[in-house]
Every structure is written in structure tokens, then in C-alpha cells.
Amino acid sequence: MANLCEVCGKSTTTGMNVSHSHIRSKRIWKPNIQRVRAIVDGETKRVNVCTRCLRSDKITRA
Secondary structure, X not given: OOOEOOOOOOEOEEEEEEOOXXXXXXXXXXXXXXXXXXXXXXXXXXXXXXXXXXXXXXXXXX
């Protein structure tokens, strides 16, 4: 599944793990993407949506 919200465009972000001794290693954060049935342009489609968009009712579920 693509790690991309089709409503807001949220995707994976990168950064660093920083230990107590300040040794840095790369890491990623993935958004919580759910594949749901939603009404888009009057018809039911399956879309990849982040849980923030689901919770704030940016889409109407079918």
C-alpha cells in the first residue's frame, strides 16, 4: 500500500534517531493510512486516507 493520503497528501517523513551520546542514525515516520470506501464525486471508491482525515470528517464514508 502506498504511504500517501489521497486527501491531504501526507506521506513518509525522514529524520534522525539521536541517542543520549548524540550518535545519530536515520529513521522514517510512516503515516497511519487506512484503505476505506468513500463517496468521491457521487460514486463509491476505495481510497487511501490517513486517520487524521478520517477523524476530522474530511471524507464521507460509504
